[in-house]
Amino acid sequence: MSVGVVNAARLLGRLRTLGDVGRDGQGRLVRLAGSDADKAGRDLLAAWMREAGLEVAVDRIGNMFGVWRAGVDPKAPPVMMGSHIDTVIDAGIYDGCTGVLGGLEVIQALKEGGFAPRRPLAVAAFTNEEGVRYAPDMMGSLVTAGGLSVEDALASVGTDGAILGAELERIGYAGAEEPGFLKPHAYLELHVEQGPVLEREGFSIGAVATLQGISWQRVTIVGEANHAGTTPMSLRRDAGVAAARVVTFLSDRARASNTPTVATIGCMRFEPDAINVIPSRATFTVDLRDPDEARLQEEEAALAGYLDKLQDSEGVAISVERLARFQPVTFDYRLVAMIETAARTRGLACRRMTSGAGHDAQMIARVAPAAMIFVPSLGGISHNPRENTPDADIIAGASILLDVVTSLASE
């Protein structure tokens, strides 16, 4: 049905080759945005784009694009694929790179197969998705979507004190194009799941229909330290008990709900942390997620109301610090259905799903129809050198990407 076939050896070979760029003295993969390692990765990607016969364009925030004009109306919005090639510290080789190199492979395969698209095809590598050196994360796609001015983004100061704009100049990736200069007809991002669902449930393909909104808060409860033996229950102001009440409140509420809301308390600390001393302070994180913004706000409000009452009932002082907040995203229904159809046609087990993590696609979704294709992450492991996806799943994901892009480029 498709006029091109993914070249498995080429795609997997490029993933491994790029995965060796940016190894530090300890052998860790560290390709932080704007660094020398980032330049080396970008140079390699640009060379591969040119080798595939693509035009390479770079915008002011450093987003890179490989474009196959294909001799069609140059004003026609391209079908765009992409992701990022920057990494966390001590990263695996799949996160981000799978989507960029998968997109490049799809274009190259279609070209080689003699495909005649009705609109240009493009593959993007967005700057600083990981947000390790510069905040915020997903920066390049956020600027593209108009959520952050390019000037503010370029002025970002890195964890090492270096200004992003100066670093992009230095490594040769401060481009001339205005961010958003390529407005996609549609955007598709192939990505490793970074979670356990596909592997555990036996699916090769995830058709990502929504991306959860995320609310991260740190709650600090201050009570009063006292001797565990000599302080009657009625006189206690026990920060640990108050914290435990918040944990059970959030868990009970999320469990009782019929919604996909999830609530997690991952970090917890008691002070002074002594067996015979009533905790004077408890500090913990709250991770709330929901694919629906109104529900996420409801959950935040419910927590705030509970904390208010708790201050009185437990005699404690509670403060809350917001650590992160992202609105949920609903991906394009038609694109999601196309992914499912393509998987069915190829006989691949496909599951419609929500992304628990943030991705460039959530930013591009603000300005164009967008969706994501997930492939399994063994053990759900990511941001770790043990990150792994079987070769067959990488090729399956790239093939689904090829099928959907073929359809879209024929429109």
Next chain:
Amino acid sequence: MSVGVVNAARLLGRLRTLGDVGRDGQGRLVRLAGSDADKAGRDLLAAWMREAGLEVAVDRIGNMFGVWRAGVDPKAPPVMMGSHIDTVIDAGIYDGCTGVLGGLEVIQALKEGGFAPRRPLAVAAFTNEEGVRYAPDMMGSLVTAGGLSVEDALASVGTDGAILGAELERIGYAGAEEPGFLKPHAYLELHVEQGPVLEREGFSIGAVATLQGISWQRVTIVGEANHAGTTPMSLRRDAGVAAARVVTFLSDRARASNTPTVATIGCMRFEPDAINVIPSRATFTVDLRDPDEARLQEEEAALAGYLDKLQDSEGVAISVERLARFQPVTFDYRLVAMIETAARTRGLACRRMTSGAGHDAQMIARVAPAAMIFVPSLGGISHNPRENTPDADIIAGASILLDVVTSLASE
């Protein structure tokens, strides 16, 4: 009314002098049982006993006694006072020593005042109350009460590998007397409270009527780590949520009760302790106390039953390790009333109370009528160089001890 008066300068001076014995290179007070520092403290105490005209006796476990025979029937059970002079690492000067030197001062004051007792008076310094170098704590009084054989106690291996029996030989305090050779008519222990109640409530004297039973356990809950974004609530095995349920269960139960039961979770640890990872493991301590053994056992059983149910309801594995267990003690009602009467007569504000901590008196209470007199600990601080009790309170406590001993020795 009394025929003797506590010599404030002598008692306070001895407390400070003994408090300077056993300072380490950093100036910390460290007088661990059986050590050279312990020998130095014991030698000083023995010299003061002899200076007061007392016979010095040492039993096989190293308990020291200063006895005033007073020319009465040598078979008559003595009125005994006492406590311990071993310390924790980086101790204050009051814990234990107040009771030993207070008892010595009472005997000396009564002798000097021309008091003619009807029975001998004795002051005891029990070996290894703190249990820092050798386990268990309260060892000397436990052996005296028959709760541990002298052979087993002497065979104890210290944290430094030294055998207690050999250490007592080495420092010259492996005595000849069989533990328990002096069976008290009554036993009284003056001690700093080591808690905040007396100071906070404005009392100078605590008449200690009971000593709480203590149950210390460490609970480990093992669930499954998973991604906070991708794991539905229904599939979670969240060790942190299970731990929080235990905390609220214990707190709610103790609060709803009409008993003095107290329950404290002082230590709490989540693993892996990451904001976006469901806790795979939660480890926490449970400190349960009650002055009534049957109630303490009920509380332990209630916890065990709750943990059992929790394993099923939360899909977690729970293990419990017992860290310490002491039965509650009810002190002698008549002695407690005598303390209260003496305080009222002297116009001192006195509160009947429970001891939250363990003391030698709880062991001696197994074999003789016993009670304790508490004096305030500023800020509730103990086992710390900042441990402090105002001079006036030390003298007040010793004076009440003198009054009660005067009455008992006249019986």
